Amino acid sequence: MSIIKIINFNVLGDERGSLVALESNKDIPFDIKRIYYIFGTQKDVARGFHAHKELKQVAVCISGRCKFIMDDGSKKQDVVMESPTQAILIDKMQWHEMHDFSEDCVLMVIASHHYDESDYIRDYNQFLSLIQKTKGK
Numbered sequence: 001m002s003i004i005k006i007i008n009f010n011v012l013g014d015e016r017g018s019l020v021a022l023e024s025n026k027d028i029p030f031d032i033k034r035i036y037y038i039f040g041t042q043k044d045v046a047r048g049f050h051a052h053k054e055l056k057q058v059a060v061c062i063s064g065r066c067k068f069i070m071d072d073g074s075k076k077q078d079v080v081m082e083s084p085t086q087a088i089l090i091d092k093m094q095w096h097e098m099h100d101f102s103e104d105c106v107l108m109v110i111a112s113h114h115y116d117e118s119d120y121i122r123d124y125n126q127f128l129s130l131i132q133k134t135k136g137k
Contacts, residue, residue, distance in 0.1 A: 003072045004079050005089040007058060020085060022110070029089065030056050030112040037062075037108040041101040048097040051121045053130075056112040057090040064105030071095035073131030081107075093134065095127050 009027055012019045024032045038047060059068070065082035072094055080100075081088060090096050098107065113119065121127045 002077065003075050003094070004068075004070050004077050005091070006079070007087040007089055009060075009085050009087065011085050028058050028110055032110055033113050034111040034115060035108065036111070037106055038098075038101075039106045041066075041105060043103075045101065046097060046099045047101075049095075049122070049124075051095045051127050052090075052092055052119050053121065054092050054113060055116075055119050056092055058087045058110045059090060060084060060087040060108045060110075062106050062108050064102035065100070066098050066102065066105050066107055067100040069097040069099065071097075073128055093127075093131065095121075095124065 007027070007029075009020045009022065012021070022028055024030070041047065059081065061081035062084045065080060067078055067080050068088055070077050070079070070088070070090070079088060101107075121130065
């Protein structure tokens with residue numbers, strides 16, 4: 001069973017070009033509270049290395065490419081993101097890392113909540129411990 005959830009966006013377009021429109025609770029499976037993007041990442045720099053207790057995110061590589069490593073505490077999977085018409089759903093309690101950013105990569109992230117440092121789990125062993133507690137319930 002895959003832990004990676006890919007979202008394929010509807011593309012509109014004609015001879016003038018293509019357009020992707022994103023709407024809360026339609027194309028994005030939650031209310032949108034925050035949007036940010038990562039760009040200009042230096043060669044061999046990795047990002048992420050955390051999970052969230054409640055936050056859900058949708059990540060779209062709108063230019064270039066990067067690799068995600070997704071981890072649900074028992075299984076890890078890799079996926080290369082390189083299309084502005086696809087996104088990856090990063091659910092709550094999912095450890096994620098981003099690697100191998102191309103020079104032209106622009107990674108847009110759409111979030112279900114405003115920034116809250118207390119929602120972050122930045123220690124992998126703490127993440128695994130919280131996953132075990134959740135499964136024990």
